[in-house]
Amino acid sequence: MxxxxxxxxxxxxxxxxxxxxxxxxxxxxxxxxxxxxxxxxxxxxxxxxxxxxxxxxxxxxxxxxxxxxxxxxxxxxxxxxxxxxxxxxxxxxxxxxxxxxxxxxxxxxxxDVLPDIEGIHEFYGTSLFVCPFCDGWELKDRRLVVIAESDRVMHLTKMVSNWSSDLVVCTNGTNIFSKEQKELLSDKNIKVIEDEIASLQGDNGYLLKVKFKDGKEMEREGGFVACELxxxxxxxxxxxxxxxxxxxxxxxxxxxxxxxxxxxxxxxxxxxxxxxxxxxxxxxxxxxxxxxxxxxxx
Structure with missing residues (x-):
């Protein structure tokens, strides 16, 4: 037929x-x-x-x-x-x-192709998302992390800042921000960390910490990630x-x-x-x- x-x-x-x-x-x-x-x-x-x-x-x-x-x-x-x-x-x-x-x-x-970071799949879809329009309300006003390794990081950070003013941006060892962008983010009290991430840690799908390869740790309650498609x-x-x-x-x-x-x-x-x-x-x-x-x- x-x-x-x-x-x-x-x-x-x-x-x-x-x-x-x-x-x-x-x-x-x-x-x-x-x-x-x-x-x-x-x-x-x-x-x-x-x-x-x-x-x-x-x-x-x-x-x-x-x-x-x-x-x-x-x-x-x-x-x-x-x-x-x-x-x-x-x-x-x-x-x-x-x-x-x-x-x-x-x-x-x-x-979605997520960054190669230990533990990231454990939190993806529960406390770590890709679209702030879809899931920003559920994470509003929390301590959030933006994880991105591409030049889309600035756009994503701007968008996420609408839902929370407590942001840290992690580029996982990549140097993708211009000097002007870093200055703008600093003026907005948004911290940029370019160190490599060792792992994401938490409980039951809910993110609690970001651990870096230099031994430092940072407490976060969720966030957004720029994945490749x-x-x-x-x-x-x-x-x-x-x-x-x-x-x-x-x-x-x-x-x-x-x-x-x-x-x-x-x-x-x-x-x-x-x-x-x-x-x-x-x-x-x-x-x-x-x-x-x-x-x-x-």
């Missing part, structure tokens, strides 16, 4: 795209490997009516919403390859299934999709890539890493797919 669209990735972008496509009477399949980027996150914030919801519960409710549409199927499968065949695509999964579709939406997301899937690269300067998939206003019939949405395009933003982009790209299908058939 030739499907109208296959959506790859069951995060908020893929889920909302599926909803819009299903309601437009399109025959679609959502293929979800179910390995979300926010698996370590206890709560998601900033989504009106769902503030503080567990990501797994959000996903359960979303899939429940999709169950009412008989023209939509949700399958727990990992896509391993996509081939273009004339004006459509063959999508292959790791369990040997193949799907034939006119359009494909890549909502495969990103992976990479595509969670190589499908876009294999298809030949253009990438933007941040290594996200390059798209137009409605999610179209440079490959005709391939669309992208959500974190995979390096949009703002927020639940509500990804969901809205899923809705928008699905509208683009529906519009393109209608124009082709009219």
């Amino acid at each position: 030739l499907l109208d669209c296959v959506i790859i990735g069951g995060g908020p972008a893929g889920l909302n795209a599926s909803l819009v496509l299903a309601r437009a009477k399109k025959n679609i399949i959502l293929l979800d490997e179910d390995k979300p980027r926010n698996a370590v996150t206890h709560e998601s914030h900033g989504f009106i009516t769902r503030d503080g919801i567990k990501p797994s519960e959000f996903k359960r409710i979303a899939k429940q919403d999709l169950e009412k549409y008989p023209n939509l199927s949700v399958e727990n499968q990992r896509v391993i390859d996509i081939k273009k065949e004339n004006e459509s695509f063959i999508i292959h999964t790791d369990d040997g299934n193949s799907y034939h579709s006119r359009k494909v939406i890549l909502a495969t997301g990103l992976q 990479k595509q969670a899937s190589i499908l876009a690269e294999k298809l030949g999709c253009d990438m933007n300067q941040m290594s996200g998939i390059e798209i137009d206003d409605f999610g179209r890539t440079n490959i005709d019939g391939i669309y992208a949405s959500g974190d995979t395009t390096f949009s703002l890493p927020q639940l509500i933003v990804a969901a809205s982009e899923g809705s928008k790209v699905a509208s683009g797919v529906v519009s393109d299908l209608i124009n082709e058939d009219f």
Whole structure:
């Protein structure tokens, strides 16, 4: 059977795209490997009516919403390859299934690559986060650390300062601040420590101390980290999709890539890493797919 669209990735972008496509009477399949980027996150914030919801519960409710549409199927499968065949695509999964579709939406997301610091994974998602808009409220007015090894450190520090005035910035042995930036941070009473970090220590996922390789220690109650991001899937690269300067998939206003019939949405395009933003982009790209299908058939 030739499907109208296959959506790859069951995060908020893929889920909302599926909803819009299903309601437009399109025959679609959502293929979800179910390995979300926010698996370590206890709560998601900033989504009106769902503030503080567990990501797994959000996903359960979303899939429940999709169950009412008989023209939509949700399958727990990992896509391993996509081939273009004339004006459509063959999508292959790791369990040997193949799907034939006119359009494909890549909502495969990103992976966080944390700095190589002992103990960092123990606290990530509980007291150490990447997005102050998502988790700043929970850490407001506490003694926080900002850990960053890249030139994004200044931007992240400025943002975090909105939620707490008690900040220390650790660059883990890298010298990334200019003299002017250090002076500005000093004027704001923000301390910069460029020594290498030996480990992060705490209890039950809650950060208590930062230990440095020179033997010094610093008490902190949580913080934010600038991690590197990479595509969670190589499908876009294999298809030949253009990438933007941040290594996200390059798209137009409605999610179209440079490959005709391939669309992208959500974190995979390096949009703002927020639940509500990804969901809205899923809705928008699905509208683009529906519009393109209608124009082709009219």
